[in-house]
Amino acid sequence: MIGRKNIMVRDVSNEVMEKLEFPDRVIKVELGYNHMVVVTPSQCHIYTTKNWNTPVIFDLREGSVCMLHLTLRHFLLVEKSSLSLYSYEGRLLCSPRWQGMQPETLNPAYVSISPDTIAVRDQNDDKLVYLFELSTGRSLVDLPPLKHTSGIAEVALNQAGSPSERQLVVVDKNRDIYLTNVRSSMRLRKLGSMIQSLCWNSEVNMLAAVQDTHLIVWNYPTALFVDKKIMKKTVLLKDTSEFGKSPIVVSFEGNQLGIRRVDGSLVNSYISPYPSVLHGYAASAQWDDALRLCRFVQLSILCTCMFVTYWSHNQCIDPAEEAYAAIDEMDKVTYLQYIKTIPVQAVQMAEMAMFGGNIYDAETILLQNGLVFRAILTNVQLHKWNRALELAVKHKTHVDTVLFLRKNYLDRFEKTETNEKFLRFKDEVKLDAEKITAKMEVELLKERDKK
Known part of the structure; x- marks a missing residue:
């Protein structure tokens, strides 16, 4: 911002600079996902990083924007009495509504958007989370609102996978984290505690969080629904001392995590690339390649992820038996052999x-x-x-x-x-x-x- 009505944009890759001028003062601006969205009291301007000359422009309904939230495919405009989800072409996708809604009190921690679902925490009852279908804006009619026993401080939907694989994590005011599948029984299961910040991977269903003094990565969070004990063997822990006090996870792309330090600086942290590669094989049903990867790498955490991934898609006994044997869970191997009889x-x-x-x-x-x-x-x-x-x-x-x-x-x-x-x-x-x-x-x- 170089003025009330002016923004200077610089492309750091080629040092090209563009000065953008607006007819009214700028009240909100967000940059991300190869787009920049600028809001004035009467209009919304959508720029792509490939073209700063011809933005998409549309008029606002009320002109009092409280929150602007960008995602990979869409962005959310929150005005005084409404929520509106738009595509980056400026097309209105939906305007979800619920009883007693107070959009002006929303903040980004209370809203999460995935490619097919929107989750919003109720402002009157902080134990309720409403879920809406993105294509229609209607509530998921086959399910009631999600209700937790404690007040909810943050909600987050995973970004990868099909609608049937849509997962929601909620962090309550005790900083405990819970996981559920939004299109199944909606039963919340505890994933961890003392969570300071969290972020879903943008490409696969992996979850990262700062937990007390550790950076924790759940390579396959839905293992919680298969076997609570084996889920612990899919978790990666890293010490957060290198990030200083109170770090925040701001991004999770592939095997790279973006960590914001307390002084505002951004540092990157890297994890093993193999779990995300395994997720990719599972998504395309390349089970032979996935099994070869596990046998080649010979990491117990990868064998565990392989079992959970295959189990979630096929529920076959032989791969489960092999995976449990690889991680020395002989009691489970014995029980699986009984099931085969x-x-x-x-x-x-x-x-x-x-x-x-x-x-x-x-x-x-x-x-x-x-x-x-x-x-x-x-x-x-x-x-x-x-x-x-x-x-x-x-x-x-x-x-x-x-x-x-x-x-x-x-x-x-x-x-x-x-x-x-x-x-x-x-x-x-x-x-x-x-x-x-x-x-x-x-x-x-x-x-x-x-x-």
Whole structure:
């Protein structure tokens, strides 16, 4: 800025300088993603770095712009009573709205934009996050607003992948970070704590953050939905002492991170390029190349990422078994070998879902395939007694089996029944051990016939 109505632009690659003049005073200006957006009280000017002479110009609705936020493909204009998302050609894409919206109080930490989704934290209830489809501006109607137990301080959507892979991280006021898939169950799972700043990779689904005294990179954050323990083996930690006090992650491109020091200077930090290369192979389904890369590099963190990546796309047992063996998780190798011996495909799929911690999905698979007894037995094995009894009552089968197994469980620990749901059936259902055992054997034989 060289004046209220003038901006001087210098191209550092060739030292060419351009002086830009505007009819009104400049109130907002942002430069990024090969574009510069300039806002005056009445108009918005969009420049491309390839041409400073003929900007795209359009008139503002209200003329009181509170916030200007640029992304790779779009930019957001926040005015006193509206949010508007525009393309860099000046075309209005959508204007999302929600009940009780107060756009003038928004700041960049409360808004995140991906190629297909917008996330906005509510200003009246700081525990709510609204999600909108970018193409229509309508809320994701099949899902309610995301609700957290604590106040939310920051939201961030990943930028890579398809809409079904869209991930949202929220940082609450305790500086704990949570991850969810915006087009699934919307269940928040804790990823870490003491987060000072964060940034998604612009090309692949990798997440970087400053955590206490470390720079942490989650090479495959969605491993959290597969195996919490194995997720820790996909994480890279670097000491932040070289960046000084309170560094901020401002960019994450490929294997290069941009770190802003407290004095305002920008420094670069580099990580291994192999995880991002692996993501690229996975995106194009080049699994043979991905496997060759892992065998060539022989890094445990890469083998772990390979397993999680392949598992997320295919859920095949053999690659999972090989990856777990490479990182010395022999208990999981043994369990996977057990799953391979299961003759019924639906039961095998359910076991794999449970192996990844998705108990609800496992139960759904069993019920959809008519394996009600197996669904009940699975809940019993997981000590989800109330759910097992609920399924038995709902499907009018094996109520006595659940009561019998519950009684044996309590007798083994010399405990008495205190659960009111089970006490209600105590006098109503007669327990015959021989008949129940025979009935269970019949169910298992019928299950084998379905293979």
